[in-house]
Amino acid sequence: MTIGDARLHPPSPHEPYARQRLKILYDASTFGSGIGSTLRGGIFRVVDRIVAEAIDDPDVDALITALSSEWASISTTLYCNQVGEPLKSRFRRGWRSLALPMSVHIRVREHLYAWEQAGRPRSLSAFFVRAAWFAAKHTIIRSPIAGSFDIFHSLFHALPPHPHLDCRARVITIYDLIPMLNPEYFTPDMVAYFKQILKSIDPLSDWVVCDSASTKRDLLRYVDIRPERVEVIHLAADPTFRRVDDEQRISDVRARYGIPDGRYLLSVSTLEPRKNLPFLLRCFARLLESDALAGVNLVLAGPKGWMSDPIYASLSDQRLKGRVHATGFVADEHLPALYTGALAFVYPSLYEGFGLPPLEAMSCGTPVITSNTSSLPEVVGDAGLMVDPTDESALCAAMRSVVDDCHLRSALSERALARAKRFTWRSCMQDHVTFYRRILDSTQKNA
Incomplete structure (x- = not known):
């Protein structure tokens, strides 16, 4: 029987596909x-x-x-x-094994997982487990x-x-x-x-x-x-992404990830090239140099990704010293508090297939500044500020306007919450x- 063959299991004449489970x-x-x-x-x-x-x-x-x-x-x-x-x-x-029960292969995988969790220590038992896997996997077929x-x-x-x-x-x-x-x-x-x-x-x-x-x-x-x-x-966005009204919870999350007191802008992503973080850091440094962001820090939340060296090189800029905080990986249960506590979420990504982080931020009522490229206008719409992710002046102006204008932040927050409800x-x-x-x-x- 081939794929697409209507004879495989056609619907009952009394149960068209419009109602069939x-x-x-x-x-x-x-x-x-x-x-x-x-x-x-x-x-x-x-x-x-x-x-x-x-x-x-x-x-x-x-x-x-x-x-x-x-x-x-x-x-x-x-x-x-x-x-x-x-x-x-x-x-x-x-998949099935030609030589051993699949339960044995699963048991070997459990041992490999335990070895990985322990930091891959060198030992004779670890050597034999790895050798067993590489030998046995060739006996597994579709x-x-x-x-x-x-x-x-x-x-x-x-x-x-x-x-x-x-x-x-x-x-x-x-x-x-x-x-x-x-x-x-x-x-x-x-x-x-x-x-x-x-x-x-x-x-x-x-x-x-x-x-x-x-x-x-x-x-x-x-x-x-x-x-x-x-x-x-x-x-x-997951339903857990919503505005956090508990100030103590926000304070606890900030303390957990070493975020100092005071106002902050937030960016959440894996630290990788297409997220355009060196561009964001240059713009933030430029605003700091002009004293346009008095007392405002930048928080980069997310694990280290592929080709992240240029991002960490950008962090060495003396203008950013003490003003940018890279948290590393943030657990999902802590992200809503981090979003809620931010003045704005800044996401100048060069390309997104969809753009979940901006939607998560919007679901928490956080004003969003993001790129006017790829799918991001489709997701954010008029609920955020859209900028060219290669135009430093545009991103600087957007960050400054959100930091300085509480009425703009309030309007963006309301629009963000309303638009986020469209996506479930x-x-x-x-x-x-x-x-x-x-x-x-x-x-x-x-x-």
Whole structure:
């Protein structure tokens, strides 16, 4: 049976796709990176929310798998076992071992995880565990997943070979095209893998979800697929991102991350080139030099990322001494207080597929200054100040106006809260279900 075959499990004549409960298999290989880790990036958080919403949706019978690699499958199995229900019973394995029970491979992965958590100490036992993994992984091969599905939806990774799935249609989510547009921001291996993701899309039979119209436009430049096969579905901020009214909570979070008393501007992101942080630091230093930001500090919240050396080099500017505070990784539960306490959120990113941090800030009622490029105008709209991310004078003027004008801050805060309400995970999943039904209707008509 091939993908797209309408004979696979056609709807009952009394139950059209408009009402039928949909059986969706999600590739959540990204979960494999979350074993015991608090350093979970934006993609992990998005995948986590989509899967959670799908499980809660009465129109969806959601199952999950991990087909991107044998390592991802074993790691995701371990993650689901650690998290427990509802993930554990919904996981479907797509790999099998020719030599050993998969439980043995999972046990080896547990030992490797414990070794990594301990700082990778040198020991004889660690050597044997690693050797066991590298020897055993070559015995793991792809295995067809039992059962048939309406939709197979990869939430990040490349679509798998056709014979391993019994489904009516395949969908993949593309969050951005940065590895193609700016390959210099990534390792060669990362660029090569992203090219594999795009190559895995069959333009004649597969379907794509993009998180913004901007990402869709970029995708159509690199994949020769009809626009009607690509659906724009916006993401959302987690419901925990809301204004914090408890001043003590804000004070405690500031103390936890070493942020001194006084007013501050905030930027939240992984410290990497496309976030344009050296540009932000130059603008902030310029304002400090002109005494335009008396008593105002800049807080950079986020873990160190790929090619972050130029950012740390910028921090050595003597004008910034004592006025810029890099917190490192900030846990999700502390971010709302950090957003709420800020005068404004400043995000001069060069490119975003969607732009979750500005939306998180808006959900907390924090005035936003961001770039007028890629998807950011689509998300922020008229609720923030938009600037050219290469124009220092424009960003300086925006920061100064927000710092100096309390009425402007109040107006931006109100507009931010109102606009943020348009983006919810519930509506995101409803849009997915509508898209799934359209796909299935189209497949049925073309059979």
